[in-house]
Amino acid sequence: MHEGMRRQDVQVAKGCLHDYAALLRWQAAWQPQKVFLVADEEKLTYDALWRRVTAMAVEASFLGVRGDILVLADDFIGQLVSFLALQAIGARPILLHHGMASEEVRAVQRENGLQGIWRCAGASHLFEPSGLAERAHGEADVLGVLSSGSTGTPKVMYRTYASWAGFFPVQDDIFRVCADTVMFLHGSLSFTGNMNSLLSVLYEGGTVVTSGLMRCRHWEDLMRCHGVNCLYLVPTKLHLLGRAMHEPYAGVSTIFTGSQLLTPDMLRQLQAVFPVARILLYYGASELNYITYAVCDDPERDSANLGRPFPGIGVSIGADGLIYVTTPYHVSGIEIPFSVKDTGSLNERGELIFGGRREAWINKGGVKISTVHLELALKALPGIADAVVLPVCDARRGDTAAAFLVPEDGAERSLIRHMVRHAIKPVEVPDVIVLLPHLPLNDRGKIDRTALHRILGTLQKAARAGCDSDAKCEEKT
Template identity: 30%
Template sequence: MTTGNSPSGSLQPDPTPQPLDQLAELGDAQSRALVLRAKVLTYADLRQGVALLAGLLASKCEQGSRVASWAAKGELTCLLPLAAARAGMIHVPINPLLKHGQVAHILRDSGACLLMATPARLKSLEEGDIPPNCEVIAEDDVSGLASAAGQSLGPSDRDPDELAAILYTSGSTGAPKGVMLSHANLWLGAVSVAHYLGMEADDVTLAVLPLSFDYGQNQLLSTWYAGGCVVPLDYLFPKDVVKACAKHAVTTLAAVPPLWVQLTEVEWPEEAVASMRRMTNSGGALTEDLVADLRAMFPEAQLFPMYGLTEAFRSTYLDPALVNTHPTSMGRAIPFAEILVIDDEGDPARAGEEGELVHCGPLVAQGYWQDQDRTAERFKPAPPSSSYGGVAVWSGDRVKRDQDGLLYFVGRRDAMIKSAGNRISPQEIESAALATGLVAEAVAFGVADAKLGHAIHVVSRPDGEGAIEELEKQLKRQLSRELPNFMQPHVYHWRDTMPLNPNGKIDRTALKKELGA
C-alpha cells in the first residue's frame, strides 16, 4: 500500500472498512458531535437521531432505493448520510444552490423514491420536476414523522462494498453525472483524512463547504471518525466564517481557493486565530502568494494543500512541513491511495516527465450512475505497474513527479490550449499572472481562432484599485518578461468579481460560455 507521510507518526490507519453508519458509534456519548443554530447534539443524540431517521426511511422506501435531500446545512443533511446507509439506501445530496431544472434532472436520473427539502425550495419546483414515484417531505416535518413512526434501527452490518451515496458533479459539458460511492469509499476516506490531518476527539471542524461536495461531506465523516465536533455553517460573507471561528474555537477549516482569497482580505481577531490547528485546501491549487498570506495569518496552524477528484475522493496531500519549500506541489499519495504518473505510451513517466495522474486503490468510486459510456472513459483497468490492479481512475489531469517523489500539477488534458501549434497549460499562464501581484484571481482559456487554432484569453480580478488601462499595460509588460511569446495572452478581460459555481470554485464553465470558448 502506498501511503502519505502521516503527521501523527508511524502509526498506520486501519484499512478495514466498516458500514458507514458505524461512524455515529465512535465518539464519546456525552461529547459534542454537532453544533447547530438552535441546539447541540452529543454523540448519544447523534446515535438516537440516526436510528430514528433510518427507521423513517425504512418505512418509506425499499432497501437499495435512492433518497434525496435538498436543504441547507442542518440536522437533516448532516444525519442523512449515516441514516440512509443504516437503512440500506443510497443518499443523493443535492446542492442547495441548484435550480429547479438541475434538481429535476438529478431526481429523474437517480430514480429517487423520496425527496426531503426545505419548503421554500419545494415551492420553486415546477410542474413535472418531481417524478411521479418520488414522495416529497418538507424538512420541517421530518423530525416529527420520524418520532411518530417510532422505528429505530440499530447499527447495521452492511457489506462495505454496497452503494451508499451518489454525488452529482457538474461537468464542463452535458448534464451532471452521478458518482457512485460505496460504504468502503466513504469510510476509508474518513479514516485516511482523519489520520493524515492528525485529528483528535477535541477537534472542532467548521463545515463551510457544501455537503453535496465530496470534500464537504468528508468534513463531517472524518471529524466524526476522530470523535470530534462539527459546526455546520452556511455563510453569506467571509466575515461570517471569521466570527464562527472565534465563537466556536474552531481548530479545523477546509476551503477552496476563492474562499481562501476572500478570507485573507478580511480582518482576523486573535480569538479567531488562536484555536486554529489546521487548514486544508482542495478544488484548485494555492498560489505562492496565497500560501504566504495564510502562513503569515496563521503561523501556528498547519496548512495542508490537497488534490482530489470526486471519482476517487482524494488523491494527494502536501506535508505541512514542505509547504514553505515546495508551495506549488500537490504532495504525495494519501493513505489508501496509489498514485501513478503514466506517459502517453502507457508506461510510468520518469522524474520530471509529464504524464496522466492515475489513481488506484480502494478509494476509487464504482463509476457513474447508469452511464456506462462515461464510466468506460474514466474508469479503466489499472496500469500493469499498479500494485493494486483492478479498476483505476484515469483523471485526465497532467502532472509531473520530481526526483523526491513530489507531484506537480501541469493542467487538464481536455483544457489544454492549442495555439499556433503549441500545447499550453492554462494554469501556467494563470500562475504567472498571479505572481505579478497585479491580480487577485486569473483564469486562462483558449478561444477558437481561425489563424491560431486557439487565441489565449485571460479573465482577471484586479488586486487593488486603479485604472484598468494602466493595470493591463503593467500586466502585459510583466508577462512578457515571464512567459515565452507563444504563451502571451491575446485578449484581456476584467471582472470586479469572479462567478462561482455551487461548490465555491471559480465557475470556469460560465466564463467559457460567456467568452465563447
C-alpha cells in the first residue's frame, strides 16, 4: 500500500493521524504480518492486534462507552487493546495503576468527573457507567494519564495525539528507535514511560517484547530468543537484570532509562553485561515529556547530571530554585514554562544537575539536605546494593531522615551502620536506618514510597512499644 513512499512523506502521513488506533490501522495496512508484540509466549502481528482492537471497539460501542473512561485490565495485552479500542470509538482511555483499592478507583472517577470504568479480564469485558455528564475538552485530547497522587486522589491529565507523536521523530532519533528496533520493556502501561516507549515503537513500525513475570532470567531468555536490541527499563530493573544475566549480551545497542538516577556501580555493571550498548539517562515528567538527556559512557560521571535539553526544549532555573520547562509537548491545560516542583541547577555546559523534588529536601536544624545526594552517597558505600532516603516530619525534633538500605550479599549489618555513621557528614546521618532484602516496587517499576512509609510506621510503633529485636525493628542511629 505504501511502496515507494519516501521517509519524509511517511513521517508527514503519521503526523497527520488523529489517535493511536489510527496509527495502528496505518501500520497494519503497511506491514500486516510483521510481529509488533511478544508478551511471554504470545505473539501479535500488526494485523492480529488491529483485529483484536476492532473487535473490542465494536463491543465497547455496543455497550455505550463514551467520554473519559478509566481502564482496569489484568495484563499488558488487555491494557494495550483496551487503550487502542476506546480511542477507535472516540473515547479517551485512562489506564489505572494495578493494585488500587476499589474506593481509590471510585474516588478517581468521582473527583475527575469521568464517565465510567472499562474492566478487561481476559476475554471478559465489563463497562460500568458513572452517570456523570461528559465534559467538554478544549483540545483534541485522545487519552488521559494519572498524576502521582502522592498528596491525595490522583488527578487525570489529558494529552493530544501530537503532544507525544509530534516528538517521536526527535526522541526516536536520539534513542535510535526505528523500524528495526526490537525493544524490551517491563511493567504496567499506566506508567507513561512504558506507554510512550511502546507508542514510539508503534510509530516507527518496530517490535516490542515484554513479560508479565518479574523474573530477570526469563527476561534474558526472551531477549536472546527474539533478538532484542533496545532496552527501556527504570534503573532499579536494569540493576536487577544486570545481576541476573548469565553472560554478557552484545545484541543490545541502546539502553535508555529515567525516573531514577544511575550510580557508578550500576553503569559499570551495565557496561559489563551489555558491552556495546549506548546508555542514555533522560529527565522527563508525565505533565511534560522528555526534557534532557545524557549519554552515560563514563562510570565516574556526576550521577546527578541529567544532561542537556532535547532539541526544541527550553530549560531554566527560577529564583525559587525550581526547574522550569518550555515545550510544546505537554498535557493539555497547563501554562508554559511549567515546573513539576523539581529543584536543580545548570552547569557551565548547560547541563541539568538534578536536586530532587522540593518536598524531598530535609531541613535539619537549619541545614538543608538533598535526599537525592544523600542516596547517592549511601549507594557509593561498600556493602550497600541500594538505598532510598525519605524525609520524616517530627513535630518535636523537626525534619529527620529515614534510610532504607539493601545490603550486598554477605555484608554485616553492624558494619553497615558503623560505616554510615562515619562516612558522611554528621548532620546527614539518617536518624533511622532500616535494612531490607530488597526495595519494594510498584507496578510501574518505581520505588514504592508508600510501602516504605508503611514499613517505617510499623517499626516506629514497635519501637514505642519497647521492641528491641533486630528482626522487628531497626535501631536508631
